[in-house]
Amino acid sequence: MAGHLPRSHQSGDEREGDLRRLHDLLRSAILRGVFPDGLLPTEAELMASYGATRATVRETLAVLRREGLIDRRQGVGTHVVVKAVLTQLVEAHGAEPPSQESLLNRRLRPRVLDRSMIPLPALAADRLDAPAGTPCLRLEYVSLFGDEPHGMATNYVLSPEAERMADMPFVHDWYTLLNEAGVGYGESEFIYGCAAADAATAARLGMAEGSPMITMEQVIRDAAGRPFNLAFIHIRGDRFLFVSNAARRQ
Amino acid sequence: MAGHLPRSHQSGDEREGDLRRLHDLLRSAILRGVFPDGLLPTEAELMASYGATRATVRETLAVLRREGLIDRRQGVGTHVVVKAVLTQLVEAHGAEPPSQESLLNRRLRPRVLDRSMIPLPALAADRLDAPAGTPCLRLEYVSLFGDEPHGMATNYVLSPEAERMADMPFVHDWYTLLNEAGVGYGESEFIYGCAAADAATAARLGMAEGSPMITMEQVIRDAAGRPFNLAFIHIRGDRFLFVSNAARRQ
Numbered sequence: 001m002a003g004h005l006p007r008s009h010q011s012g013d014e015r016e017g018d019l020r021r022l023h024d025l026l027r028s029a030i031l032r033g034v035f036p037d038g039l040l041p042t043e044a045e046l047m048a049s050y051g052a053t054r055a056t057v058r059e060t061l062a063v064l065r066r067e068g069l070i071d072r073r074q075g076v077g078t079h080v081v082v083k084a085v086l087t088q089l090v091e092a093h094g095a096e097p098p099s100q101e102s103l104l105n106r107r108l109r110p111r112v113l114d115r116s117m118i119p120l121p122a123l124a125a126d127r128l129d130a131p132a133g134t135p136c137l138r139l140e141y142v143s144l145f146g147d148e149p150h151g152m153a154t155n156y157v158l159s160p161e162a163e164r165m166a167d168m169p170f171v172h173d174w175y176t177l178l179n180e181a182g183v184g185y186g187e188s189e190f191i192y193g194c195a196a197a198d199a200a201t202a203a204r205l206g207m208a209e210g211s212p213m214i215t216m217e218q219v220i221r222d223a224a225g226r227p228f229n230l231a232f233i234h235i236r237g238d239r240f241l242f243v244s245n246a247a248r249r250q
Numbered sequence: 251m252a253g254h255l256p257r258s259h260q261s262g263d264e265r266e267g268d269l270r271r272l273h274d275l276l277r278s279a280i281l282r283g284v285f286p287d288g289l290l291p292t293e294a295e296l297m298a299s300y301g302a303t304r305a306t307v308r309e310t311l312a313v314l315r316r317e318g319l320i321d322r323r324q325g326v327g328t329h330v331v332v333k334a335v336l337t338q339l340v341e342a343h344g345a346e347p348p349s350q351e352s353l354l355n356r357r358l359r360p361r362v363l364d365r366s367m368i369p370l371p372a373l374a375a376d377r378l379d380a381p382a383g384t385p386c387l388r389l390e391y392v393s394l395f396g397d398e399p400h401g402m403a404t405n406y407v408l409s410p411e412a413e414r415m416a417d418m419p420f421v422h423d424w425y426t427l428l429n430e431a432g433v434g435y436g437e438s439e440f441i442y443g444c445a446a447a448d449a450a451t452a453a454r455l456g457m458a459e460g461s462p463m464i465t466m467e468q469v470i471r472d473a474a475g476r477p478f479n480l481a482f483i484h485i486r487g488d489r490f491l492f493v494s495n496a497a498r499r500q
Contacts, residue, residue: 016450017364017390021404023448024482025373028467031443034376049372049382063448086441095496114267122299123275126284132299140267154271187497191336193281194444194462194487198273198313200266212444212462215487217278232274237444237465244494246345247437 018052022060025050030069031084031241038080040070068238082239085145089244093188094175094220103145103240106172110141113152115170117162124156127219127230137162142204143173149205151214151235158228174231184223191217194237205236212237268302272310275300280319281334281491288330290320318488332489335395339494343438344425344470353395353490356422360391363402365420367412374406377469377480387412392454393423399455401485408478424481434473441467444487455486462487 029035041049046057061078064070072078090096091104098104115137122132130136137157143150153174157165161183168181178185193215202209213234220229279285291299296307311328314320322328340346341354348354365387372382380386387407393400403424407415411433418431428435443465452459463484470479 013363020448020450021371021390021482024404025371027445028441028482029373032441034373067446084443089442089494090496093494093496093498095498113263121271121275123279123284140271154274185498187495189493189495191278191282192339192442192464192492192494193334193490194464195277196317196446196460196462198270201270210446210460212446214442214444232271232278237462240443242442243439244339244343244442245437245439246340246343248343248345248435 015053015056018050018056019060019063022046022050022052022056023063026060026064027067027069030064030080030082031238032086033080033083035080038083040078040080042077084239084241085150086241086243089190089242092216092242093190094178094185095188103150104173104175106176108143108145108150108173110143110170110173111149112139112141112170114138114140115166117166120156120158124230128156128158128227130158135159135162137166139165139170141170148239149236150240151233152201152204153231153233155229155231161222161228185220185229186223186225188218188220195234197234201234205234207236207238214240214242265303265306268300268306269310269313272296272300272302272306273313276310276314277317277319280314280330280332281488282336283330283333285330288333290328290330292327334489334491335400336491336493339440339492342466342492343440344428344435345438353400354423354425356426358393358395358400358423360393360420360423361399362389362391362420364388364390365416367416370406370408374480378406378408378477380408385409385412387416389415389420391420398489399486400490401483402451402454403481403483406480411472411478435470435479436473436475438468438470445484447484451484455484457486457488464490464492 118138119133120136125132140154142152164181196210199209214237216233218231219227368388369383370386375382390404392402414431446460449459464487466483468481
């Protein structure tokens with residue numbers, strides 16, 4: 001396919017591909033924490049393993065550094081400076097109890113930004129099958145893992161759940177709050193995407209403006225299928241990943 | 251909590267919150283295609299519905315415009331210029347057959363960038379339980395929906411599946427290719443995150459450099475549980491969303 005292209009163009013595509021692929025592989029390995037002691041292979045080792053040129057290896061490392069994933073020091077080498085926390089999607093759904101090591105096993109704590117009764121906004125009304133203006137609880141918070149902001153969420157909760165949650169101490173994560181408030185729930189739905197952080201959200205999450213965030217819009221239903229909770233969730237994509245597994249129905 | 255804060259600070263937080271919440275609600279409604287004829291409410295309607303100031307409404311609309319989601323024309327109003335395609339996550343896993351209207355129902359076509367046998371890269375080896383250097387098929391492509399690039403993927407496939415797929419015409423999507431090549435599969439795992447597009451990836455996907463992309467790292471196993479396929483997938487987050495549903499185990 002590329003046979004008729006001039007040699008310089010073909011090489012550009014090859015170089016672009018090498019850079020992208022090495023970036024994908026290294027980024028994944030860094031976030032999954034596979035390097036012993038967080039020390040990356042040397043440039044020479046990476047060149048040999050991937051058949052990449054020194055220029056490509058250096059450019060890849062420069063990109064990873066700009067992403068805030070590694071640090072390079074003369075004479076010391078290249079070190080990983082972050083490790084992502086992986087959360088099972090079924091746990092994020094609240095569908096299964098959190099595993100021992102899960103973030104959702106009481107490892108998070110919230111910094112509440114707003115907890116007030118408001119009229120349900122018109123654009124949230126269709127998602128909750130309720131008229132605009134219905135009284136609802138708005139609960140907005142930054143979620144902290146240790147001292148680091150991990151994400152933030154705006155929740156809209158209808159009655160009667162709203163009343164049960166209005167004054168309940170919010171200590172860990174959303175599902176713990178639901179449980180402690182005696183609010184039962186059944187199915188939950190996520191719509192996943194991503195977005196660039198605006199200045200204010202970036203500041204709340206400790207990121208640079210424009211940094212990519214995972215976006216999750218969630219609707220939680222009660223055991224009878226009535227939606228009572230709509231949430232807009234933004235998560236730091238450079239620190240937190242979600243894992244989902246599914247087997248083919250034979 | 252904010253009672254001791256100076257009034258100007260409190261107002262800044264309130265304004266930030268109004269902007270973020272209106273942005274979340276409008277962005278979701280735009281991507282889900284809820285506005286009749288793609289026409290957004292007027293500024294006055296948005297101010298009344300959300301109790302937001304005119305400045306907040308205008309700033310929110312400016313952010314949505316910069317994100318490439320709406321267009322504003324004097325005397326005509328504010329129109330939606332995109333609509334996202336939602337894909338069920340179980341279908342993206344290959345776990346269930348695609349529904350009639352699904353993207354995965356033969357609506358995509360690939361532009362192949364690379365299809366060659368290569369030694370398995372060291373950083374891919376642990377994910378496929380195979381030694382580095384094992385011969386594998388690398389198949390890299392941009393996925394098109396209509397004429398629009400929707401995502402791109404780099405696949406590493408072990409033998410014997412690699413040989414079955416090496417010369418098979420690649421016409422629609424990955425699962426169609428697996429099926430047409432007679433490659434059976436069982437479980438698949440995704441690790442989801444997001445990333446900013448580098449210059450080359452952005453160009454391939456028709457986005458500006460730095461635009462947010464959904465990242466999905468996938469491992470597909472055969473019916474016996476042996477991993478044979480590792481993929482790094484990048485998806486335009488402003489056009490494609492994933493939906494997942496899970497019910498709580500009672």
